Amino acid sequence: MSLRPYIVGNWKMHGTRAMLSEARAIDRAAQRHMKVEVALAPPYTLIHPVHREAEQIGVGAQDCHDADGGAHTGDISAAMIADAGAKFVILGHSERRQDHNEKDAIVRAKAESALAAGLRIIVCCGESEATRDSGRAVSFVKKQLKASLPERIDNALEKLTIAYEPIWAIGTGKTATVEDIAEMHGEIRALLIALYGEEHGSEVRILYGGSVKPENAAEILSTAQVGGALVGGASLTADSFMGIALAAGETDEG
Numbered sequence: 001m002s003l004r005p006y007i008v009g010n011w012k013m014h015g016t017r018a019m020l021s022e023a024r025a026i027d028r029a030a031q032r033h034m035k036v037e038v039a040l041a042p043p044y045t046l047i048h049p050v051h052r053e054a055e056q057i058g059v060g061a062q063d064c065h066d067a068d069g070g071a072h073t074g075d076i077s078a079a080m081i082a083d084a085g086a087k088f089v090i091l092g093h094s095e096r097r098q099d100h101n102e103k104d105a106i107v108r109a110k111a112e113s114a115l116a117a118g119l120r121i122i123v124c125c126g127e128s129e130a131t132r133d134s135g136r137a138v139s140f141v142k143k144q145l146k147a148s149l150p151e152r153i154d155n156a157l158e159k160l161t162i163a164y165e166p167i168w169a170i171g172t173g174k175t176a177t178v179e180d181i182a183e184m185h186g187e188i189r190a191l192l193i194a195l196y197g198e199e200h201g202s203e204v205r206i207l208y209g210g211s212v213k214p215e216n217a218a219e220i221l222s223t224a225q226v227g228g229a230l231v232g233g234a235s236l237t238a239d240s241f242m243g244i245a246l247a248a249g250e251t252d253e254g
Protein backbone atom coordinates (compact mmCIF):
# COMPACT_ATOMS: atom_id res chain seq x y z
CA MET A 1 0.00 0.00 0.00
CA SER A 2 1.30 3.43 -0.87
CA LEU A 3 -0.33 6.34 0.91
CA ARG A 4 -1.22 9.60 -0.82
CA PRO A 5 1.25 12.45 -0.39
CA TYR A 6 0.36 14.37 2.77
CA ILE A 7 0.64 18.16 2.60
CA VAL A 8 0.14 19.84 5.95
CA GLY A 9 -0.02 23.59 6.54
CA ASN A 10 1.18 24.98 9.86
CA TRP A 11 -0.21 28.47 10.32
CA LYS A 12 1.78 28.97 13.56
CA MET A 13 0.63 32.15 15.37
CA HIS A 14 -0.97 33.59 12.25
CA GLY A 15 -4.64 33.97 11.54
CA THR A 16 -7.81 35.56 12.80
CA ARG A 17 -11.29 34.90 11.44
CA ALA A 18 -10.36 37.09 8.48
CA MET A 19 -8.18 34.19 7.31
CA LEU A 20 -11.11 31.79 7.10
CA SER A 21 -11.50 32.75 3.46
CA GLU A 22 -8.04 31.26 2.76
CA ALA A 23 -8.99 28.07 4.60
CA ARG A 24 -12.18 27.87 2.53
CA ALA A 25 -10.20 28.36 -0.68
CA ILE A 26 -7.73 25.65 0.38
CA ASP A 27 -10.61 23.29 1.12
CA ARG A 28 -12.27 23.94 -2.24
CA ALA A 29 -9.01 23.41 -4.10
CA ALA A 30 -8.31 20.22 -2.13
CA GLN A 31 -11.60 18.83 -3.43
CA ARG A 32 -10.14 19.07 -6.92
CA HIS A 33 -6.83 17.40 -5.93
CA MET A 34 -7.92 14.15 -4.39
CA LYS A 35 -4.59 12.46 -5.19
CA VAL A 36 -3.15 14.46 -2.32
CA GLU A 37 -4.17 14.52 1.34
CA VAL A 38 -4.30 18.15 2.44
CA ALA A 39 -4.49 19.31 6.05
CA LEU A 40 -4.24 22.53 7.97
CA ALA A 41 -3.15 23.29 11.52
CA PRO A 42 -4.44 26.79 12.30
CA PRO A 43 -4.04 28.41 15.72
CA TYR A 44 -6.30 26.96 18.44
CA THR A 45 -8.82 29.78 18.02
CA LEU A 46 -9.51 28.79 14.43
CA ILE A 47 -9.71 25.01 14.81
CA HIS A 48 -13.44 24.92 15.29
CA PRO A 49 -14.30 27.56 12.68
CA VAL A 50 -12.11 25.84 10.06
CA HIS A 51 -13.50 22.43 11.03
CA ARG A 52 -17.07 23.74 10.60
CA GLU A 53 -16.37 24.97 7.10
CA ALA A 54 -14.00 22.30 5.79
CA GLU A 55 -15.45 19.48 3.75
CA GLN A 56 -12.24 17.93 2.47
CA ILE A 57 -9.16 18.98 4.40
CA GLY A 58 -8.08 17.57 7.73
CA VAL A 59 -7.95 20.10 10.56
CA GLY A 60 -5.44 19.83 13.36
CA ALA A 61 -3.62 21.61 16.16
CA GLN A 62 -0.02 22.72 16.53
CA ASP A 63 0.45 21.36 20.04
CA CYS A 64 -1.40 20.05 23.09
CA HIS A 65 -0.66 19.45 26.77
CA ASP A 66 0.24 15.96 27.91
CA ALA A 67 -2.26 15.94 30.79
CA ASP A 68 -5.94 15.16 30.34
CA GLY A 69 -6.94 18.26 32.27
CA GLY A 70 -6.27 20.11 35.50
CA ALA A 71 -4.53 23.20 36.82
CA HIS A 72 -2.53 24.18 33.72
CA THR A 73 -3.42 27.79 33.04
CA GLY A 74 -3.31 28.67 29.38
CA ASP A 75 -2.85 25.09 28.21
CA ILE A 76 -5.15 22.86 26.21
CA SER A 77 -5.53 19.09 26.26
CA ALA A 78 -5.70 16.60 23.42
CA ALA A 79 -9.34 15.86 24.25
CA MET A 80 -10.15 19.58 24.01
CA ILE A 81 -8.65 20.00 20.56
CA ALA A 82 -10.41 16.81 19.44
CA ASP A 83 -13.66 18.26 20.79
CA ALA A 84 -13.03 21.41 18.74
CA GLY A 85 -12.80 19.28 15.60
CA ALA A 86 -9.08 18.53 15.34
CA LYS A 87 -8.18 15.16 13.86
CA PHE A 88 -4.42 15.46 14.33
CA VAL A 89 -1.80 17.38 16.27
CA ILE A 90 1.72 18.48 15.42
CA LEU A 91 4.10 17.66 18.28
CA GLY A 92 7.72 18.53 19.02
CA HIS A 93 7.97 21.33 16.47
CA SER A 94 11.36 22.98 16.86
CA GLU A 95 9.69 26.28 17.78
CA ARG A 96 8.01 24.50 20.72
CA ARG A 97 11.29 22.85 21.63
CA GLN A 98 13.08 26.22 21.52
CA ASP A 99 10.45 28.65 22.85
CA HIS A 100 9.04 26.35 25.53
CA ASN A 101 12.08 24.24 26.28
CA GLU A 102 10.25 21.07 25.31
CA LYS A 103 12.39 17.98 25.71
CA ASP A 104 11.94 14.64 23.99
CA ALA A 105 10.26 13.13 27.07
CA ILE A 106 7.49 15.73 27.06
CA VAL A 107 6.97 15.30 23.32
CA ARG A 108 6.59 11.57 23.94
CA ALA A 109 4.11 12.17 26.76
CA LYS A 110 2.08 14.51 24.54
CA ALA A 111 2.13 11.95 21.73
CA GLU A 112 0.80 9.25 24.05
CA SER A 113 -1.90 11.57 25.34
CA ALA A 114 -2.93 12.59 21.81
CA LEU A 115 -3.19 8.97 20.67
CA ALA A 116 -5.29 8.16 23.73
CA ALA A 117 -7.64 10.97 22.68
CA GLY A 118 -7.96 9.38 19.22
CA LEU A 119 -5.88 11.95 17.38
CA ARG A 120 -3.36 11.34 14.63
CA ILE A 121 0.08 12.73 15.44
CA ILE A 122 2.83 14.40 13.45
CA VAL A 123 6.05 14.07 15.44
CA CYS A 124 8.73 16.58 14.40
CA CYS A 125 12.47 16.18 14.51
CA GLY A 126 15.40 18.10 13.09
CA GLU A 127 18.90 19.32 13.74
CA SER A 128 20.35 22.79 14.26
CA GLU A 129 22.84 24.29 11.84
CA ALA A 130 25.66 23.70 14.33
CA THR A 131 24.77 20.02 14.58
CA ARG A 132 24.63 19.69 10.78
CA ASP A 133 27.99 21.46 10.44
CA SER A 134 29.53 19.13 13.01
CA GLY A 135 28.53 16.11 10.90
CA ARG A 136 26.27 14.69 13.60
CA ALA A 137 22.89 15.45 12.02
CA VAL A 138 21.85 11.85 11.37
CA SER A 139 22.74 10.49 14.79
CA PHE A 140 21.17 13.52 16.51
CA VAL A 141 17.87 13.25 14.62
CA LYS A 142 17.56 9.49 15.10
CA LYS A 143 18.17 9.80 18.84
CA GLN A 144 15.76 12.74 19.14
CA LEU A 145 13.04 10.99 17.17
CA LYS A 146 13.37 7.68 19.00
CA ALA A 147 13.04 9.45 22.35
CA SER A 148 10.07 11.54 21.16
CA LEU A 149 7.96 8.69 19.79
CA PRO A 150 5.32 7.07 21.97
CA GLU A 151 6.60 4.12 23.97
CA ARG A 152 3.85 1.86 22.61
CA ILE A 153 2.11 2.56 19.34
CA ASP A 154 1.99 -0.79 17.56
CA ASN A 155 -1.79 -0.86 17.32
CA ALA A 156 -2.04 2.78 16.20
CA LEU A 157 0.79 3.06 13.69
CA GLU A 158 -1.53 4.34 10.98
CA LYS A 159 -1.98 7.41 13.19
CA LEU A 160 1.73 8.28 13.10
CA THR A 161 3.44 10.69 10.71
CA ILE A 162 7.00 11.97 11.07
CA ALA A 163 8.16 15.43 9.98
CA TYR A 164 11.86 15.98 9.40
CA GLU A 165 12.52 19.69 9.62
CA PRO A 166 16.10 20.95 9.78
CA ILE A 167 15.83 23.94 12.12
CA TRP A 168 18.07 26.10 9.97
CA ALA A 169 15.71 25.64 7.00
CA ILE A 170 12.52 26.70 8.81
CA GLY A 171 11.32 30.11 7.70
CA THR A 172 14.76 31.01 6.36
CA GLY A 173 14.33 30.38 2.66
CA LYS A 174 17.16 27.81 2.85
CA THR A 175 16.32 24.21 2.06
CA ALA A 176 18.33 21.09 2.62
CA THR A 177 19.83 19.57 -0.53
CA VAL A 178 17.97 16.71 -2.12
CA GLU A 179 20.91 14.45 -1.22
CA ASP A 180 20.72 15.44 2.46
CA ILE A 181 16.94 15.02 2.50
CA ALA A 182 17.24 11.58 0.89
CA GLU A 183 19.93 10.54 3.37
CA MET A 184 17.97 11.69 6.42
CA HIS A 185 14.65 10.27 5.27
CA GLY A 186 16.37 6.96 4.49
CA GLU A 187 17.85 6.89 8.00
CA ILE A 188 14.49 7.72 9.57
CA ARG A 189 12.87 4.95 7.49
CA ALA A 190 15.50 2.50 8.73
CA LEU A 191 14.76 3.55 12.31
CA LEU A 192 11.01 3.08 11.83
CA ILE A 193 11.56 -0.38 10.35
CA ALA A 194 13.86 -1.30 13.22
CA LEU A 195 11.23 -0.14 15.72
CA TYR A 196 8.05 -1.42 14.11
CA GLY A 197 9.12 -4.05 11.57
CA GLU A 198 9.31 -3.94 7.79
CA GLU A 199 5.58 -4.14 7.08
CA HIS A 200 4.51 -1.33 9.38
CA GLY A 201 7.67 0.77 9.52
CA SER A 202 7.70 1.22 5.76
CA GLU A 203 4.15 2.64 5.70
CA VAL A 204 4.66 5.59 8.07
CA ARG A 205 4.81 8.82 6.06
CA ILE A 206 7.88 11.00 6.56
CA LEU A 207 7.26 14.64 5.66
CA TYR A 208 9.96 17.16 4.87
CA GLY A 209 9.63 20.69 6.25
CA GLY A 210 11.75 23.78 5.83
CA SER A 211 11.00 26.56 3.34
CA VAL A 212 8.97 24.35 1.00
CA LYS A 213 7.41 26.52 -1.72
CA PRO A 214 5.61 25.85 -5.00
CA GLU A 215 8.93 26.43 -6.81
CA ASN A 216 10.93 23.76 -4.97
CA ALA A 217 8.11 21.37 -4.03
CA ALA A 218 8.28 19.06 -7.05
CA GLU A 219 11.96 18.29 -6.54
CA ILE A 220 11.66 17.78 -2.80
CA LEU A 221 8.47 15.73 -3.01
CA SER A 222 9.87 13.37 -5.59
CA THR A 223 12.87 12.55 -3.38
CA ALA A 224 13.04 8.98 -2.08
CA GLN A 225 11.13 8.40 1.18
CA VAL A 226 9.54 11.86 1.18
CA GLY A 227 5.83 11.29 1.80
CA GLY A 228 4.74 14.91 1.83
CA ALA A 229 5.56 18.28 3.35
CA LEU A 230 4.97 20.28 6.49
CA VAL A 231 4.63 23.84 5.30
CA GLY A 232 4.80 27.04 7.34
CA GLY A 233 4.99 30.37 5.51
CA ALA A 234 3.78 29.08 2.16
CA SER A 235 0.60 27.65 3.72
CA LEU A 236 -0.77 31.07 4.60
CA THR A 237 -2.35 31.65 1.20
CA ALA A 238 -4.38 29.16 -0.78
CA ASP A 239 -2.44 29.99 -3.94
CA SER A 240 1.00 29.08 -2.64
CA PHE A 241 -0.17 26.20 -0.45
CA MET A 242 -2.15 24.56 -3.21
CA GLY A 243 0.77 25.13 -5.59
CA ILE A 244 2.66 22.74 -3.33
CA ALA A 245 -0.24 20.28 -3.23
CA LEU A 246 -0.41 20.39 -7.01
CA ALA A 247 3.29 19.53 -7.24
CA ALA A 248 2.69 16.65 -4.80
CA GLY A 249 -0.08 15.32 -7.04
CA GLU A 250 2.32 15.24 -9.95
CA THR A 251 5.00 13.15 -8.26
CA ASP A 252 5.30 9.49 -9.27
CA GLU A 253 3.58 8.26 -6.14
CA GLY A 254 0.83 10.89 -6.28
Ligand code: PEP
Binding pocket: 010, 165, 169, 170, 171, 172, 173, 209, 210, 211, 212, 230, 231, 232, 233, 234
Ligand atom coordinates in the same frame (compact mmCIF):
# COMPACT_ATOMS: atom_id res chain seq x y z
C1 PEP B 1 7.35 24.81 9.77
O1 PEP B 1 7.14 25.70 10.58
O2 PEP B 1 7.04 23.67 10.06
C2 PEP B 1 7.96 25.18 8.50
C3 PEP B 1 8.45 24.21 7.77
O3 PEP B 1 8.00 26.51 8.18
P1 PEP B 1 8.46 27.14 6.76
O4 PEP B 1 7.75 26.36 5.69
O5 PEP B 1 8.01 28.57 6.83
O6 PEP B 1 9.93 26.99 6.68
